[in-house]
Amino acid sequence: MKKYTFIAIGGMLGAILRYVIKSIHIYHYKEVIPINTLLINISGTFLLSLILTIAFEIYEIDSDIRLGIATGFLGAFTTFSTLCKETVNLINQGYYYSSISYIGFSAMFGLAAAYFGVIVAREVVPIFITRNSPSDVD
Numbered sequence: 630m631k632k633y634t635f636i637a638i639g640g641m642l643g644a645i646l647r648y649v650i651k652s653i654h655i656y657h658y659k660e661v662i663p664i665n666t667l668l669i670n671i672s673g674t675f676l677l678s679l680i681l682t683i684a685f686e687i688y689e690i691d692s693d694i695r696l697g698i699a700t701g702f703l704g705a706f707t708t709f710s711t712l713c714k715e716t717v718n719l720i721n722q723g724y725y726y727s728s729i730s731y732i733g734f735s736a737m738f739g740l741a742a743a744y745f746g747v748i749v750a751r752e753v754v755p756i757f758i759t760r761n762s763p764s765d766v767d
Contacts (some may be wrong), residue, residue, distance in 0.1 A: 640701040641703075644706070649664075675742035678750070688758045
């Protein structure tokens, strides 16, 4: 039951943060490409890769907390469905090049963010956190 509480709280916080970021007016090139959603999904992808790599390779994070962060917070924060709906809107408005660019940028920058999250977790985080190993336990 505790894991569902963590997921619910994380989901609530992630959804609120997504709403706040979506509400901020960020310059859009010709008001076409939805930059807010792009930034949300890329930052969420980076954070998911970073946190899960830390949790599984560097520092053991309680599974309920991990679920609250990954499934709850980041699951509610990132939004594949909005990406798809915004792409369909671009196509329906005749912005074919923008729709292809939006999908391409999302995939390309999303993969780069995931890779960068893993690299940061493996190379930078160990400077600050040492891995828990069985020999560390008394």
